[in-house]
Amino acid sequence: MDYKDLANLIFPDIKEITYYEEKYPKRELPEGAIVSRFAPSPTGFVHIGGLYQALVAIKMSNQTKGIFFLRVEDTDQKREVENGITGIVNSLKNFDMAPDEGMFTEIEGKGNYGPYRQSQRKEIYQTYAKYLIEQGKAYPCFCSSEEVEEIRSKQEKAKIRPGYYGVWAKCRNVTVQEAIERIKNGEKYIIRFKSPGREDKRIKHHDVIKGNVDFPENDQDIVIIKADGLPTYHFAHAIDDHLMGTTHVIRSDEWLSSVPLHLQLFQELGFKAPKYAHIAPIMKNDNGNKRKLSKRKDPEAAVSYYAEEGIPSQAVKEYLLNIANSTFENWRRANPDKAMDEFELQLSKMSVSGALFDMLKLLDVSKTVISKMTAEQVYEKSLEWAKKYDQELVDILKDKEYALKVFGIERGNKKPRKDISKWSDVKENIEYMYQELFEKDKKEYPYQVINDKETIEKILKLYLEKYYDENDDKQSWFDKIKELSGELGFAKEVKEFKANPDMYKAHVGDVSTVLRVALTKRTNTPDLYEIMQVLGKDIINKRLKR
Secondary structure (H helix, E strand, O other), rough: OOHEEEEEEHHOOOOOOHHHHHHHOOOOOOOOOOOOEOOOOOOOEEHHHHHHHHHHHHHHHHHHOEEEEEOOOOOOOOOOOOHHHHHHHHHHHOOOOOHHHHHHHOOOEEEEOOOOOHOOOHHHHHHHHHHHHOOOEEEEEEEOHHHHHHHHHHHOOOOOOOOOOOOHHHOOOOOOOHHHHHHHHOOOEEEOOOOOOOOEEEEEEEEEEEEEEEEOOOOOOEEEEEOOOOEHHHHHHHHHHHHOOOOEEEEHHHHHHHHHHHHHHHHHHHHOOOOOEEEEOOOOEEEEEEEEEEOOHHHHHHHHHHHHHOHHHHHHHHHHHHHOOOOOHHHHOOOOOOHHOOOOOOOOOOOOOOOOOOOHHHHHHHHHHHHHHHHHHHHHHHHHHHHHHHHHHHOOOOOOHHHHHHHOOOOOOOOOOOOOHHHHHHHHHHHHOOOHHHHOOOOOOOOOOOHHHHHHHHHHHHHHHHHHEEEEEEEEHHHHHHHHHHHHOOOOOOHHHHOOOOOOOEEHHHHHHHHHHHOOOOOOOOOHHHHHHOOOOHHHHHHHOO
C-alpha cells in the first residue's frame, strides 16, 4: 500500500489537479498589472479597516490596469451571519468600489475564475489535498478535539510552545496501512499538512509594506481539511490565490506571523507565491493610549456608521487615502479639482505602524468634499439620506425650488461655504432659512460685542427705515451697513477701529453681526447678503421687527 491508495480511499472521485490548472489559465494582463482581492468572511459587519484594505487593493489594481476581485471566505460556517455576503457586497457598492470580478449578490458571482465563494469550491480544495497526500505531504489525523486539547495542556504545563508539531504530532507517523485500516473501520479524521520546516531555522522575507522581515520556519502540522470536508483559511487562500492569479495579497498585519506557513504551503504545492503587503491597523487615541479601532467600543469601526451619519463615501475614501500615503494631502492641495483616482498610491510609502483615526480630520475632509458639490447634488444626497434617517428633513426639503436656493448660497465661489460636514448636519444648518422652524427655535439670540437691547433696537430700526433695499447689489448693501455704522458712532472700517480702539465701541463687522444674529439666531453662517436675498423682504421685515 502506498500514499496513492490512501489518497484514493479518502478522495475516491476527485479530478486531477491538471484539470483546474487548465480551467483557470494564467491571466493575460499588461506587464506589472496587479491582481488583488478583498477576501472577508461573512461573520459580521464590514469593519472600516476592511474597507481600508479593499480601497488600497482596488487602487493598486486600477492604477496598474490589473484586476480587483471579491472572494468570500465562508468556510467557518458556524460563525456566518444571515445576509453577511449581501452586507459585504453593498458596502463596496455604497463606496463606489464594486469589484471587477467576484460575488455580486448573496449567491451570484461574475468572472472566469469562480466560484468566488469558498464553500462552493470544496472539490477544488480536496483535489489539492489529495495531491499532497499522494506526495506524502499531508496525512489523516485521528486525534479527537479532546486529545488535541490534552496535548496543548501538557505543553502549557511544561511551558513549551503550543501546537501540533514534532513529537507532539501523534498521527504524523501513522503508517499508510494503519491509516487505511482505521478509515475503513469508520474512525473520524481530518487532514493535516506535514510541515517540512524546523523551528530552529529562519526564513527571510520581503514584505511590500513592512520591508525585510525574518521569522522562524513553520513546523506546525496545521489542519488543511476539516471534518466537514471544507478547508481551513490557510489552505484555501493558497489554492485560491494561485488559481485566481493573485499577484499581491494586501491584508491586515495581524496575518504577518502566518507568512512562514503560507510561503511553505505555496512551495509544497508547487505554486509561485504572491507578494504580501501587510497593512498596519487603524488605531484610536484612548486617553493617551493607542489601541486598535474596536468593533465593540467604537461605532466608527463599522462601515454602516458613515451611512447613518451621512458622511459622503468620497470623503471617507479621501480620508483613508490620506492615512494610506502621507503624500496624498499635499497632492490634494496642489490638485483640488482632480479625481482621487489620479493620485498614485505607493505601497512602499504606507506606514508600518498604525495611523491614528481622527474624526475631526475626516469631517474636515468631508466639509471640503461637500463644498465642491452643486446645490442640486447637495439637495439630492441630503434627501436620499433623510428618507432613511430623518423624516422631518424630508418634509423641510419638499419645496425643492426653495431648497435649491438655500443650498445655492455661497456655492460655486472660489471659497465656497463649508458649514456642512455630513448629511445629518443639514437640518441644523438650514432650519433658520424656514420661518416656521425659526419661530419654533427658543434659543437665546447670541449677540456678541454689541449686546445691549437699546443699541440693538436702534441698529435694526434704523436699518429697516433708512438702509434696507431688497434690490441692492452686494457692494451697495455693504456700503449701506458702513453708513449705518458711521451714523451710530461705530467705526465704518475694521482697520479704522484697530488703529483707534479707544474711539469706538464697535465696528462695521459687529454691526453686521447684529443683523446676522437677528436674522438667523447664529453668529456663524454663510454669506449674509445671499441669505437675505433668499429670505426675501417680508421675512426680513418680520424678523428684524421681532
